Amino acid sequence: xxxxxxxxxxxxxxxxxxxxxxxxxxxxxxxxxxxxxxxxxxxxxxxxxxxxxxxxxxxxxxxxxxxxxxxxxxxxxxxxxxxxxxxxxxxxxxxxxxxxxxxxxxxxxxxxxxxxxxxxxxxxxxxxxxxxxxxxxxxxxxxxxxxxxxxxxxxxxxxxxxxxxxxxxxxxxxxxxxxxxxxxxxxxxxxxx
Amino acid sequence: xxxxxxxxxxxxxxxxxxxxxxxxxxxxxxxxxxxxxxxxxxxxxxxxxxxxxxxxxxxxxxxxxxxxxxxxxxxxxxxxxxxxxxxxxxxxxxxxxxxxxxxxxxxxxxxxxxxxxxxxxxxxxxxxxxxxxxxxxxxxxxxxxxxxxxxxxxxxxxxxxxxxxxxxxxxxxxxxxxxxxxxxxxxxxxxxxxxxxxxxxxxxxxxxxxxxxxxxxxxxxxxxxxxxxxxxxxxxxxxxxxxxxxxxxxxxxxxxxxxxxxxxxxxxxxxxxxxxxxxxxxxxxxxxxxxxxxxxxxxxxxxxxxxxxxxxxxxxxxxxxxxxxxxxxxxxxxxxxxxxxxxxxxxxxxxxxxxxxxxxxxxxxxxxxxxxxxxxxxxxxxxxxxxxxxxxxxxxxxxxxxxxxxxx
Numbered sequence: 374x375x376x377x378x379x380x381x382x383x384x385x386x387x388x389x390x391x392x393x394x395x396x397x398x399x400x401x402x403x404x405x406x407x408x409x410x411x412x413x414x415x416x417x418x419x420x421x422x423x424x425x426x427x428x429x430x431x432x433x434x435x436x437x438x439x440x441x442x443x444x445x446x447x448x449x450x451x452x453x454x455x456x457x458x459x460x461x462x463x464x465x466x467x468x469x470x471x472x473x474x475x476x477x478x479x480x481x482x483x484x485x486x487x488x489x490x491x492x493x494x495x496x497x498x499x500x501x502x503x504x505x506x507x508x509x510x511x512x513x514x515x516x517x518x519x520x521x522x523x524x525x526x527x528x529x530x531x532x533x534x535x536x537x538x539x540x541x542x543x544x545x546x547x548x549x550x551x552x553x554x555x556x557x558x559x560x561x562x563x564x565x566x
Numbered sequence: 567x568x569x570x571x572x573x574x575x576x577x578x579x580x581x582x583x584x585x586x587x588x589x590x591x592x593x594x595x596x597x598x599x600x601x602x603x604x605x606x607x608x609x610x611x612x613x614x615x616x617x618x619x620x621x622x623x624x625x626x627x628x629x630x631x632x633x634x635x636x637x638x639x640x641x642x643x644x645x646x647x648x649x650x651x652x653x654x655x656x657x658x659x660x661x662x663x664x665x666x667x668x669x670x671x672x673x674x675x676x677x678x679x680x681x682x683x684x685x686x687x688x689x690x691x692x693x694x695x696x697x698x699x700x701x702x703x704x705x706x707x708x709x710x711x712x713x714x715x716x717x718x719x720x721x722x723x724x725x726x727x728x729x730x731x732x733x734x735x736x737x738x739x740x741x742x743x744x745x746x747x748x749x750x751x752x753x754x755x756x757x758x759x760x761x762x763x764x765x766x767x768x769x770x771x772x773x774x775x776x777x778x779x780x781x782x783x784x785x786x787x788x789x790x791x792x793x794x795x796x797x798x799x800x801x802x803x804x805x806x807x808x809x810x811x812x813x814x815x816x817x818x819x820x821x822x823x824x825x826x827x828x829x830x831x832x833x834x835x836x837x838x839x840x841x842x843x844x845x846x847x848x849x850x851x852x853x854x855x856x857x858x859x860x861x862x863x864x865x866x867x868x869x870x871x872x873x874x875x876x877x878x879x880x881x882x883x884x885x886x887x888x889x890x891x892x893x894x895x896x897x898x899x900x901x902x903x904x905x906x907x908x909x910x911x912x913x914x915x916x917x918x919x920x921x922x923x924x925x926x927x928x929x930x931x932x933x934x935x936x937x938x939x940x941x942x943x944x945x946x947x948x949x950x951x952x953x954x955x956x957x958x959x960x961x962x963x964x965x966x967x968x969x970x971x972x973x974x
Contacts, residue, residue: 436729
């Protein structure tokens with residue numbers, strides 16, 4: 374079975390490709406949705422096309438599927454139109470699938486389910502990465518504010534942190550917001566940013 | 567509060583939905599309107615058809631096509647409210663446009679002459695021009711085909727129509743992947759602003775009151791949630807009225823410009839809200855007061871005749887086989903009955919009829935209403951034809967000879 378993955382994110386495409394290979398698929402092609410990508414897909418004559426639901430290029434792909442003379446059989450979205458749970462899961466995960474009409478459902482369903490799981494895993498990974506980045510940036514900001522308090526008011530590091538924390542609690546703000554305000558104020562007053 | 571999720575595409579004509587949320591018109595009706603930004607019509611359609619959203623800012627021809635089973639999973643859709651009229655523009659790269667009328671206001675004022683110039687330009691071009699269209703089932707594609715055919719150009723043979731989402735048109739123009747495109751603002755104006763293309767024809771001059779985006783529901787959901795739908799229509803009517811007020815344009819433009827909405831410069835958006843079309847980078851704006859309508863002249867009223875006009879064009883371009891059943895199903899997508907039910911107690915002017923001749927009004931004219939005064943603006947097609955919804959077949963016969971039967 375020939376599977377084409379249309380994806381802008383090289384990382385997500387490889388996460389998906391890897392999963393499909395582990396599941397025993399070996400005819401997999403990754404095509405970024407740029408330039409003449411539909412002509413490329415048409416030449417490949419895939420049985421299944423997997424694409425990010427959020428990709429703006431879906432309209433371009435669908436138009437090709439509609440007018441193509443090379444792809445003999447029409448291609449339909451989602452495997453089993455009656456399976457509402459699966460359709461919901463696919464849309465939530467951001468997976469859209471085009472499948473050659475007539476391909477047996479039992480053969481395609483595991484592929485879509487795998488794509489849904491991998492897309493979800495990828496989204497989780499991204500979210501965790503973003504979170505970690507924010508946490509790191511927050512810590513840097515707080516460290517800078519602590520340094521200002523330590524030099525400016527001669528406080529020890531634990532006292533500087535305690536002061537930031539108490540101020541944040543009193544004002545109902547996050548510590549990092551208080552730290553940012555302090556850094557800005559200090560810069561305005563001529564301190565080193 | 568009732569939560570309603572609505573999918574939209576980043577376009578200036580998503581204004582009514584955005585204003586309904588951001589200016590509190592939805593909240594005033596007890597509706598928490600959640601907006602879901604979407605980047606392709608296919609995904610917007612799927613979200614609606616599979617129930618991930620309750621309603622959507624949809625191309626009117628796409629709502630008809632989904633109902634007729636022409637675009638993936640068939641589903642009965644209903645459009646009780648139109649979100650705007652007009653707002654489209656055909657733009658082409660300068661090397662192609664060089665063969666057209668150089669006086670830009672004159673070019674835009676006479677689309678029939680521009681179409682004939684366009685036919686000549688095709689002959690001079692190094693290859694078939696590639697024109698970007700946003701979707702097969704869009705008003706843009708249908709009016710472009712109509713306009714091209716008026717000058718004897720076969721849109722399936724003499725040009726290449728390439729489907730691209732509106733937000734990718736500017737980039738595709740820059741890379742030379744397309745020679746021009748027809749889309750809703752702000753995208754054509756943004757491409758002009760960057761010096762990539764110039765205006766060739768305006769939607770508002772091809773069909774002076776062209777049907778464009780509708781508020782689409784799944785019919786079943788709409789019937790089962792009548793009370794909620796009615797409140798939403800009241801909220802959108804207030805929002806549309808606010809959007810049409812000239813004094814609100816700067817605020818509306820700033821709202822639309824935000825990254826979570828259209829994400830394009832407010833200055834470009836505000837210009838088209840004002841009806842000022844800059845046809846070429848640095849050129850003087852051409853005043854087009856009816857470039858985009860939200861509320862006045864009962865814009866939101868879903869005339870069944872407009873759904874039938876869409877059907878006539880789908881038949882004309884062989885995208886659907888003509889049948890009484892399909893004709894009926896297409897007409898039934900537009901739901902003036904729901905509009906009347908929802909807004910019966912409000913102060914909006916309510917047309918007495920549900921169908922009208924399309925393209926018959928040359929000068930503003932008062933029409934029969936149940937309540938309030940209603941003046942319809944000129945709604946002519948550029949070639950002067952009139953669409954009589956009672957005689958779709960005759961209307962189509964009138965086009966014969968303007969399109970070659972390439973398959974015969």
